[in-house]
Amino acid sequence: MRILSGIQPSGALHIGNYFGALRQFIDLQRENDAYYFVADYHALTSVRDADQLRAYTFDVMVTMLSLGLDPDRATLFVQSDVPETTELAWLLTTVTPMGWLQKCVSYKDKVEQGLSAEHGLFAYPVLQAADILLYDADLVPVGQDQKQHLEITRDIAERFNQVFGGGKEVFRLPKPHILESVAVVPGLDGRKMSKSYGNTIEIFDEPAAIKKKVKRIVTDSTPVEAPKNPETDSLYHLFKLFAAPDELAEVERRYREGGIGYGEVKTRLADAMIARFAPARERRAEWLAHPGRVEEVRAAAAERARATARRVLDRARRACGVG
Ligand code: AQP
Numbered sequence: 001m002r003i004l005s006g007i008q009p010s011g012a013l014h015i016g017n018y019f020g021a022l023r024q025f026i027d028l029q030r031e032n033d034a035y036y037f038v039a040d041y042h043a044l045t046s047v048r049d050a051d052q053l054r055a056y057t058f059d060v061m062v063t064m065l066s067l068g069l070d071p072d073r074a075t076l077f078v079q080s081d082v083p084e085t086t087e088l089a090w091l092l093t094t095v096t097p098m099g100w101l102q103k104c105v106s107y108k109d110k111v112e113q114g115l116s117a118e119h120g121l122f123a124y125p126v127l128q129a130a131d132i133l134l135y136d137a138d139l140v141p142v143g144q145d146q147k148q149h150l151e152i153t154r155d156i157a158e159r160f161n162q163v164f165g166g167g168k169e170v171f172r173l174p175k176p177h178i179l180e181s182v183a184v185v186p187g188l189d190g191r192k193m194s195k196s197y198g199n200t201i202e203i204f205d206e207p208a209a210i211k212k213k214v215k216r217i218v219t220d221s222t223p224v225e226a227p228k229n230p231e232t233d234s235l236y237h238l239f240k241l242f243a244a245p246d247e248l249a250e251v252e253r254r255y256r257e258g259g260i261g262y263g264e265v266k267t268r269l270a271d272a273m274i275a276r277f278a279p280a281r282e283r284r285a286e287w288l289a290h291p292g293r294v295e296e297v298r299a300a301a302a303e304r305a306r307a308t309a310r311r312v313l314d315r316a317r318r319a320c321g322v323g
Contacts (some may be wrong), residue, residue, distance in 0.1 A: 004137035009056035014200035016185035016193030020143030066284035081302035144183035186234035242272035
């Protein structure tokens with residue numbers, strides 16, 4: 001199957017990005033033809049400093065490589081290295097009803113908060129549809145927050161097929177791949193972990209910073225001896241992502257019976273986080289010491305991605321009669 005997904009270079013990647021997306025990227029690269037990209041065109045809606053965007057883009061490439069994405073198996077490219085994306089976005093825009101975009105949460109939320117939104121944020125689901133359709137993707141691994149955008153991608157593809165395809169399929173219809181257990185990873189305050197909420201723990205935070213942040217995870221004031229409900233506790237939710245099965249069973253039992261304090265769970269969670277990413281941290285130091293290698297991966301992937309993109313874009317251009 002052709003797999004495709006992207007991550008925005010709008011800051012350092014966090015635990016939510018890891019469980020919601022990156023871990024699936026790694027699993028799916030083994031048996032499939034995987035394309036993963038750094039979504040720098042998308043990040044332009046929030047990052048307004050050219051040097052910073054370049055630095056974040058490089059950092060996301062390094063993060064993907066350090067976590068185990070293998071450039072020999074997966075095509076790890078940067079979105080803007082394939083300018084065909086923006087041309088396809090325009091073709092798709094011509095068949096996208098305004099009403100579909102007005103319903104999208106990322107845009108609606110901003111407007112409801114009284115903030116002004118640029119056209120880029122409004123049209124972002126169309127660019128995302130172009131990202132996906134350009135590679136004939138079958139499956140798109142994402143977190144729950146992207147479900148609505150995936151539905152719009154399918155709607156746009158169907159509409160284009162209908163309007164210009166004359167009964168033939170111009171675009172393949174992709175499906176989302178969302179793992180329920182990690183669909184929404186909570187942040188320090190219990191809301192979805194998100195850069196814009198300032199409630200993140202970064203994958204490559206220094207161990208001391210991880211310990212400090214974990215201590216800030218919001219819990220209720222149930223005393224140590226009292227039973228606690230693991231299902232409603234975001235600390236437990238995070239612990240579950242990192243703990244070994246026997247350790248989890250022990251902690252769950254002690255939550256339900258009483259006799260475990262949040263302080264103990266926090267210490268164990270911080271230790272497990274630091275241990276989980278220790279090998280990746282070492283690989284990261286290696287990649288950072290050889291930036292030229294990262295650029296080589298990027299250049300080779302851009303060539304592969306562009307060849308695929310060109311074929312699909314030509315198909316779309318022929319279907320609608322441009323060029
Ligand atoms: N908390 C999360 N739980 C599960 N999955 C998550 N993802 C992000 N946060 C969580 C998934 O990570 C992938 C990359 O997302 P993105 O680059 O579009 O970033 P995002 O969703 O915009 O991440 P943030 O931190 O929430 O950024 P801001 O605050 O800038 O909007 C996606 O598959 C996403 O589902």
